[in-house]
Amino acid sequence: MITLPLWDIFAYLLLAARWTLLLSGIAFLGGGIGALLLLMLRYAQPGLGAKFVRLYTELLQGTPLLLQLFLVFFGLPLLGVDVSPLLAAGVALTLYSTAFLAEIWRGCVDATPRGQWDASASLGMNFLQQMWDVILPQALRIAIPPTVGFLVQLVKSTALASIVGFNELTKAGQIVTNATFRPFMIYACVALIYFVMCYPLTFCARTLERKLARSR
Amino acid sequence: MGYQLDFSVLAEYFGLLLKGAGVTLGLTAIAATLGIALSIGGAATARWGLKWARALVALYVELIRNTPFIVQLFFVFFGLPSLGLQLTALQAAVLAMTINLTAYAIEIVRAGIEAVAPGQREAGLALGVGPPTVFFWVILPQAIANVYPALVSQIVITMLESAVVSQIAVTDLTHVADFIQSRTYRAFETYFAITLVYLAMSVCLRWLFARAGQRLFAGRAR
Numbered sequence: 001m002i003t004l005p006l007w008d009i010f011a012y013l014l015l016a017a018r019w020t021l022l023l024s025g026i027a028f029l030g031g032g033i034g035a036l037l038l039l040m041l042r043y044a045q046p047g048l049g050a051k052f053v054r055l056y057t058e059l060l061q062g063t064p065l066l067l068q069l070f071l072v073f074f075g076l077p078l079l080g081v082d083v084s085p086l087l088a089a090g091v092a093l094t095l096y097s098t099a100f101l102a103e104i105w106r107g108c109v110d111a112t113p114r115g116q117w118d119a120s121a122s123l124g125m126n127f128l129q130q131m132w133d134v135i136l137p138q139a140l141r142i143a144i145p146p147t148v149g150f151l152v153q154l155v156k157s158t159a160l161a162s163i164v165g166f167n168e169l170t171k172a173g174q175i176v177t178n179a180t181f182r183p184f185m186i187y188a189c190v191a192l193i194y195f196v197m198c199y200p201l202t203f204c205a206r207t208l209e210r211k212l213a214r215s216r
Numbered sequence: 217m218g219y220q221l222d223f224s225v226l227a228e229y230f231g232l233l234l235k236g237a238g239v240t241l242g243l244t245a246i247a248a249t250l251g252i253a254l255s256i257g258g259a260a261t262a263r264w265g266l267k268w269a270r271a272l273v274a275l276y277v278e279l280i281r282n283t284p285f286i287v288q289l290f291f292v293f294f295g296l297p298s299l300g301l302q303l304t305a306l307q308a309a310v311l312a313m314t315i316n317l318t319a320y321a322i323e324i325v326r327a328g329i330e331a332v333a334p335g336q337r338e339a340g341l342a343l344g345v346g347p348p349t350v351f352f353w354v355i356l357p358q359a360i361a362n363v364y365p366a367l368v369s370q371i372v373i374t375m376l377e378s379a380v381v382s383q384i385a386v387t388d389l390t391h392v393a394d395f396i397q398s399r400t401y402r403a404f405e406t407y408f409a410i411t412l413v414y415l416a417m418s419v420c421l422r423w424l425f426a427r428a429g430q431r432l433f434a435g436r437a438r
Contacts, residue, residue: 062372062376062414063376063414064377064378064390065376066390067379067390067393067410067414068411071407074397152281159285162286163286163380163383170284170287174290177294183290184295184298188295191279191287191291194282194284195279195282195283198282198283
């Protein structure tokens with residue numbers, strides 16, 4: 001058992017929280033790109049594409065993230081890829097957030113009036129122009145609050161990366177607990193740091209939602 | 217020479233797998249029952265409670281909803297013993313899952329209550345029915361009907377998130393997977409099969425609840 005000053009423990013946890021933020025950032029960026037591609041696919045190919053997108057979201061939202069993480073962690077090596085915990089967690093969380101963001105954004109695109117599609121089509125716009133210049137800018141406005149809300153979920157989900165050995169905030173908490181045997185205080189600190197990262201986002205999402213509701 | 221997938225090794229663990237699935241479903245059932253019951257109290261407090269009680273509920277909801285489940289679980293299992301509350305892994309899992317689900321369900325039920333027309337309550341009170349009776353027999357059924365799909369989703373999410381309790385050695389479905397792969401060295405196949413079991417369970421749960429919902433709320437104008 002090692003005794004460490006409280007401040008040292010907290011500083012160590014704070015440094016580890018950077019990895020939580022980095023992983024969240026990677027997953028959000030990757031997921032955003034993935035979701036945008038799925039969105040394009042869904043509306044460009046309303047038949048087969050939409051079915052594929054539905055299957056994808058159904059699969060990823062109907063299975064535990066932990067198992068998805070394991071599948072990536074043990075599956076990529078079978079394809080001959082050497083996986084580090086960061087790569088495994090990054091890939092798994094990207095796939096996961098792709099599913100959720102695609103679902104959220106689909107709702108937002110569906111919420112733009114049907115006439116917008118018809119009007120832009122009658123102006124001779126092709127699919128990409130319709131999507132990029134007409135539909136998405138309108139969908140974006142209503143998409144922001146739920147997207148920020150999902151970000152909270154994503155930050156919390158990165159905690160699972162600790163299980164495949166990625167040294168982010170939760171893992172750091174486990175490590176210091178094992179060294180100092182002060183689980184109550186340390187996990188309370190870990191929770192507090194997560195709270196400080198997530199609550200502003202929650203607050204933001206709620207404020208934006210209210211603003212949007214009032215503007216209608 | 218690539219890796220050959222081999223699922224046949226899993227066959228002999230079928231019984232174990234069923235047991236694990238049973239534990240996962242059992243945990244979910246207990247947490248869902250307790251969580252929904254508690255959340256009704258919490259939502260009623262958030263709506264009509266005293267100022268300090270409302271603040272307390274709000275604090276609880278925000279604290280739980282803005283921290284990861286795995287940290288809550290570790291806090292309950294590893295942290296609470298230093299307060300003298302020694303829990304077995306199973307008790308800790310149930311407690312953490314209930315705490316987590318309650319926070320989300322409070323928000324859902326509260327939204328359901330707010331969506332019930334105020335005239336319903338006023339009409340009940342005007343008929344001389346006591347406030348608790350009005351709440352349980354007039355407002356609550358309508359509130360639950362309003363948010364039934366969201367509650368079902370939350371229960372399924374709780375079931376999926378419960379995979380994490382394997383980390384404190386609760387012998388749930390994921391823990392069974394860990395055990396099988398440590399015996400067979402077939403990690404990918406094992407986790408793939410178990411993932412499919414989770415998928416089947418969540419699809420079945422959704423379907424069952426949807427059927428039950430049609431029965432329970434039959435004849436309601438949507």
